[in-house]
Every structure is written in structure tokens, then in C-alpha cells.
Amino acid sequence: MSSRSETDIADKTASLLLPWYDRHARRLPWRSLPGKRPDPYHVWLSEVMLQQTTVATVGSYFAKFLARWPTVSDLAAAELDDVLTEWAGLGYYARARNLHKCAKRVADDFGGRFPDTEDALLDLPGIGRYTAAAIAAIAFDRPAAVMDGNIERVTTRLYAIETPLPDSKPALYKRVVAMTPGKRPGDFAQAMMDLGATICVPGKAKCMLCPLVQICTGKDIAETLPRKKPKAAKPTRRGAAFWIERSDGAVLLRRRPESGLLGGMMEFPSTDWTEHGSERFEDTGLAGLSADFRPAGAIRHTFTHFHLELSVHRGQADHKDAPPDCHWCPIDALGDRALPTVMRKVAKAALSG
Template sequence: MPMTPAVADRLLPWYDRHRRDLPWRAPPGVTADPYRVWLSEIMLQQTTVPAAAPYFRAFTERWPTVRDLAESPLDDVLVAWAGLGYYARARNLHKCARVVAERHGGRFPDTEEALLELPGIGTYTAAAIASIAFDRVATVVDGNVERVVARLFAVEEPLPNVKPTLRRLAATLTPQRRPGDFAQAMMDLGATVCTPRKPRCMLCPLAEGCAAREAGTQEELPRRAAKADKPTRRGMAFWLLNPEGAVLLRRRAEDGLLGGMTEVPSTGWAAGPVPDEDAAMGAAPLPARWRRLPGMVRHTFSHFHLELGVMAARAGAGWQAADGFWVPVDRLGGEALPSVMRKVVRHALAHANDGDGA
């Protein structure tokens, strides 16, 4: 079984030589900025490093400090976040920035307990900020760390039920010295060496004493419980242009999926077939000569697949939907459109001029 001093003593020198160069990571010997650590950790939830990096750069250029972010309108934050997914993160990001600015004088608390009281910060993020930004002894466990620990200790119980066990075992490895560097070293090891498939055991500083490697099961761990198939929901979106060439959009409710984001109006999304044209008309934003566009928009959320048909029409002069607003097509890039709605826009622009009508 791995011993804490041995693991840290081997891993930290490896990290000093092989640490990843990430836009949010402080250079060696430089104290990490809690704001940048927090922002990166929120962005990296359910998102890969390559996907998050350009958003992180854009956010820190536009809002260099937590106060700058707190003073920005939520709509601006949602627009900047559009395309990154899991939009509740953006709303909590803005809410947290305001709490830090207004209640903590623009400084993040330096303990896990106090960090957990902030909006949108859970166990993992609180530990990451406390450890990386303030060098507190805290156990940071993400997917990479879970994989490393499962292999070091040859844990056979499958995810997700084994998560508490993996966290307990990870805590036995966390050193008193350089805990922030150790946390980042564990994440780097999982990302670059102890990878999900074909781990590079010959390069691993922890290969000696790794129980899974000794048993020859490293590629099998961590085990995962079988996932249920994702259901498919379907609906119909409505692409409506006015005489000036602007498209009708509306804002989704603050609560729930894609809360507060901008959308092309649509029917509800439900199991069953895509609504036929007659059934869809009851949800159309305006009475018009609607026609079904060819093809389908497909998108996958974390817990379901979505298929949307698209209908297009032109509104008469002066028509206005009760809960919508018009946006010129060439300004859609400035709206907080989530990825699925960007797909709807691209589909409509590609097909709306096929044949007569919109």
C-alpha cells in the first residue's frame, strides 16, 4: 500500500520537471492568484482543458479581477460563457463574484469551510482553491485523481459508488509540505501518464508500489457501473424573420436547463416523435406561413439527447411576440445563445432560403 511520504517525495520532483504549462497556473515559486484558480476550476467542471483555456483567457482579459467580474452585468457574463455549456456555472460564477466583492472585500476566503459557503463552490472546488491558492492541507479529488488512486490501491469497486472510498484513500496521500503542488501533480499525473487507456506506466514516478500495475489490472481500473441509455427528447424550433431581417429570440426562465440563456423559440422538449406541423402550431410565437425546413438539429446534454425540427416563416410588419425580441442576424454572435441554439441558427441559415418563404 502506498505510504504518504513516499508518494509525495517521488511525485513532487516529477512535477517540478514535468508540470503542465496551463494559462491559469502560476509559475514555479509564484503564489497562485485565488481568482484565477477559482475561475479555472469552475470552467473545468465537466469541460476539458483545451475547451476551457480560450474562455479562461477571454474572461481574464475582460475581467482581470473578481471585482471586475462582479461589476459586470450577468448578461455579459452569459454571452462570454456561451458555448462552454452547463450554464448554471456561469450564473453561480457571477453570483459568487458579487459575494466575494461585497462581503469579503474582493478577497477569497482561505479555508475550505469558508469557501464552501460561497455560491457554486462545492467540496472539490473549495479544496482546490484552499490547496492551490493558499497552500492549505486539503484533499483535491477530480476524475484524474480518482483514476490514480484507484490504481495505486487497486480498488475494484466501481464508480460512482466508490467515490467516498477514493477520497478517503487520497486523503492518506496528501502531504503537509507543498499540498497545492501535490494536488496539481496528482492531476497532471492522471492527465498525462496515468491516462484512462494505455497508461504510460514506464514513465510513472509512482509505478513502484502501484497495486494495479503489480496485478496487471491498471487498464481496467477504475471500474464503472453500467450507465443507463440516455433518453431522447424531441421538439420543434421556430425561425422567424421580420421585414428588416431580424430574427425573433426569447430568454429562457432563470431556473432549470439553460436558465437565463437566449433561445430560438420552440415547443417543449419531450419524449416521442418530433411534433408534426399541425401540433407544433400551438406553440408558434406568431401566426405566419410556417414551413418545415429539411433535416434535423441534434444535440446531446448530460442526461438526454435532443432532436429538433425547424420551421421557418416571415413576420408581417409590426408583428411582435409577447415574450420575444428581434435581433439582426449579423448580431447573433453577441447574444447568450447556448450551443444547441447556435446549431439551430446554423441550420436555419443553411436551409431557410431553400424554396419559397423565409
């Protein structure tokens, strides 16, 4: 493609797309109407939740968080365990820990008001380049180049970029910078997202409905774009989880280390998750606690980088005191604990096994 045709696309995209957005913008819980500036807290909260998660899933979580913590200062004052509990099911729990840290920074250092520039936003916990650009553009109308999966796909097709992702990301970013208008950059970013979500969809795009079809150079090969490098097969890790019940009905929970996978979340004591895995209770590291176990089934769960298979064992112990980093939890209070989805599967297997 010549530099001249690239310039034409960059010059015309916003003028063609924004009128379409004014008519067809999706109505989302965190979004203001076109031309209206939303609450930065709502933008930030939704953008963090939407990382690696679908719009359909996020809606109910967003509503719950706002109902419980209406402002960023309210969220900053919350207990981390409460935040993790409300987050349970969204996955990628480091996001929840960073969400809480970021709320505290905004409350303590900025008086409960988000900074309005990309550079200042990037300095906050859990905010990377994409999230900083999205908040700056949508909440503060800064001409920031926003790049999510939908925008990558639209831009790839618009410019017929055949370099596979992720290698094409620098070229895509350069073009999004060129397309982003000085006026209504937040609406432009959301219009690009909506176009990718409803018209320029994965697979067969709905080109006849697209407001950019007249300037799109990749419409004839849209189904093949964006191209991606082959993904490596996910390995499978294995281990064992132990449902340990006291005679009064309380169940033993252990807090995972703050760093690493599911950091700070609660778990039923389990062995390390490795290629071969261990079925031995002794390998949970709970020295001094003994119980007789019986098999209660097995569960399978998929994380971003690996599959996990856990055998579930159920036993009874009469230890009044819990080991370090553990506590006894009444069964009917498990729903109030920060249990990740994989541990909810363990509970279901234990109670039905």
C-alpha cells in the first residue's frame, strides 16, 4: 500500500465512523451516550474487568462492584478479601489485587480523582498502555491511540496487513495513532470497538453493513485477517486437592501465597501442580494434621497457559487449631470466601462425591 493511500484512510476513517457510531453505539452499563463524557471510575473499572473477559460476562460483575463500592474511594477502603470474593469467577486474579492497589493510590495520592494523562495513568498499579490510552481517551477526551482485540482486527483489515499477530502490533499501533482524531477520540475508540464487535467480526465480516467499506483495502481477504502465529499446545499439570472437614462441619481453607498464580486467593489444601502431580496429602505441606481420606472425584480446569487436572479427596479431622495460613470455615460461609473458580469446582466434586 502506498503512503498516499494510508493517508487517505487515516484522514477519512473518523468522518465515516463517528456518524455510524452516533446511530448504532452499543448501550453498555459503563458507557455514556455518544458525545457525553463518562465517569473515569466507571471507565477504569470496566476496562480492567474487560481484560481477557467478554462484555457479556462483565456486565453483572460491574453492577455488583458499583453497588457495593460506588466510588473509587469506597473501593480503596474495602478489604482485599472482599474485593477478591466479588471478583471470583472473572479469573486473572492479579487484576483484582492491582485494582485494589490502584484504588488506594488514586484515593491517597490524587484525592479520589483519576489523573487525566496517559503517562500519569501508566504509573498506577495494573494499568498498561492499552488501559491508560482507553481511560485517557474515553474518560478525558485525550487523543490517545486505543488498541484492543477488536481495534486490532478492524485496523488489520482496513490496511490489509498480512503480517501475523503479534508481530504486526507495532504497525497497527502506528496506524491507529494516525487515525485517531483530535476531536471525540473517546467516541472514536469506542466506535472502533463496536465496529469490531458487531460488523468486522472474526471470520466472515459483514462488509456490506460497514461504514468503512469504501476505504477498506482488505475487504476481499477479510476472512483471512488478522493472521496469527500458531499457538503452542497447552501442557497439562496435575495434583490433588483435599476437602478436610471437622466434626462440626467446618472445612479447612488455606490462603495461597500473594505472588504467583491465584495469589492471595483461598484454596482447599492441594499439592503442587506439576506434570506428574502428587496424590499424597503429605505433599500439601500441612505437617501435623492427619485425616483419613477417600476419593471424591476429579476436576479439570483450564488456565491461560495450561490445563489442570486435580483428583479430589475428602476426609475428616478433629483439629481445633488450624495450621499456619489456614482457617476453618463453615460450609455455608464458603460463598463469602475468595475462592477461585477452580476451587469452586473442587467443592462441588467433594460435596457430590
